Amino acid sequence: xxxxxxxxxxxxxxxxxxxxxxxxxxxxxxxxxxxxxxxxxxxxxxxxxxxxxxxxxxxxxxxxxxxxxxxxxxxxxxxxxxxxxxxxxxxxxxxxxxxxxxxxxxxxxxxxxxxxxxxxxxxxxxxxxxxxxxxxxxxxxxxxxxxxxxxxxxxxxxxxxxxxxxxxxxxxxxxxxxxxxxxxxxxxxxxxxxxxxxxxxxxxxxxxxxxxxxxxxxxxxxxxxxxxxxxxxxxxxxxxxxxxxxxxxxxxxxxxxxxxxxxxxxxxxxxxxxxxxxxxxxxxxxxxxxxxxxxxxxxxxxxxxxxxxxxxxxxxxxxxxx
Numbered sequence: 001x002x003x004x005x006x007x008x009x010x011x012x013x014x015x016x017x018x019x020x021x022x023x024x025x026x027x028x029x030x031x032x033x034x035x036x037x038x039x040x041x042x043x044x045x046x047x048x049x050x051x052x053x054x055x056x057x058x059x060x061x062x063x064x065x066x067x068x069x070x071x072x073x074x075x076x077x078x079x080x081x082x083x084x085x086x087x088x089x090x091x092x093x094x095x096x097x098x099x100x101x102x103x104x105x106x107x108x109x110x111x112x113x114x115x116x117x118x119x120x121x122x123x124x125x126x127x128x129x130x131x132x133x134x135x136x137x138x139x140x141x142x143x144x145x146x147x148x149x150x151x152x153x154x155x156x157x158x159x160x161x162x163x164x165x166x167x168x169x170x171x172x173x174x175x176x177x178x179x180x181x182x183x184x185x186x187x188x189x190x191x192x193x194x195x196x197x198x199x200x201x202x203x204x205x206x207x208x209x210x211x212x213x214x215x216x217x218x219x220x221x222x223x224x225x226x227x228x229x230x231x232x233x234x235x236x237x238x239x240x241x242x243x244x245x246x247x248x249x250x251x252x253x254x255x256x257x258x259x260x261x262x263x264x265x266x267x268x269x270x271x272x273x274x275x276x277x278x279x280x281x282x283x284x285x286x287x288x289x290x291x292x293x294x295x296x297x298x299x300x301x302x303x304x305x306x307x308x309x310x311x312x313x314x315x316x317x318x319x320x321x322x
Contacts, residue, residue, distance in 0.1 A: 007133050010140065017158050044056065063170070106141055110125065195233060227273065
């Protein structure tokens with residue numbers, strides 16, 4: 001049976017190759033910093049289950065030091081010239097997107113179909129991790145298909161992948177770090193502390209005030225955390241469940257769904273959401289905050305709409321005062 005650990009091993013081996021290729025890139029003045037960064041990340045994927053909490057924590061701190069103190073850089077090495085890239089793109093047109101589309105298609109099929117496939121009484125893949133495993137499988141299939149179609153050596157894809165990751169830098173790991181931080185905050189009881197402070201210093205005695213505080217709290221905490229999934233357990237434990245649901249009788253499913261959308265409003269305006277706001281700007285050569293400046297009016301309007309929408313829908317059976 002294919003388990004989640006196999007997906008980790010697959011990703012770890014790819015990043016281990018990135019580390020080796022980075023160390024060999026003499027055009028990058030920080031090549032050994034890049035090699036150390038991607039090598040440590042590969043080690044976390046390959047050996048994290050056996051390292052223990054202290055070693056994994058030290059590894060995460062080392063990654064933060066390498067990324068935070070600018071030990072990473074980019075080289076100028078490319079497998080093809082700009083003219084060759086343009087000629088290849090013009091010759092193949094939109095068909096170049098086909099290998100990339102293999103990944104979501106495989107992930108969807110794996111989630112719906114593959115998890116029900118059984119050989120000798122054993123599932124083909126772990127049903128509880130079908131989506132993640134299928135995603136990794138889709139990457140492998142797309143990689144092989146692109147290599148065969150474009151007639152490129154397998155190392156070409158790894159070189160281009162490494163070059164792309166070097167351009168993104170440490171921001172590529174920010175979503176994983178922030179999601180982990182949200183889980184730590186929730187386990188440490190930060191939600192209860194935030195709830196106590198909120199109810200003490202803000203007038204939340206009406207259903208609308210509770211809804212507004214929950215939606216705004218999701219957006220603000222997402223700005224700080226950079227990840228709505230990290231903010232959700234904290235703000236829901238602090239405001240959503242005790243006030244919107246228990247005190248005023250709101251529907252928890254509606255509250256959670258619109259609450260996440262409110263968190264995503266914060267995602268649109270924070271540099272902490274690097275994979276959405278900083279990485280695209282870096283790849284396109286734009287100003288660092290260009291994406292955020294373009295998105296903040298939409299974020300504000302959506303937050304207002306989400307707040308009103310939640311107030312109308314979450315108390316569909318009529319709010320009751322506790």
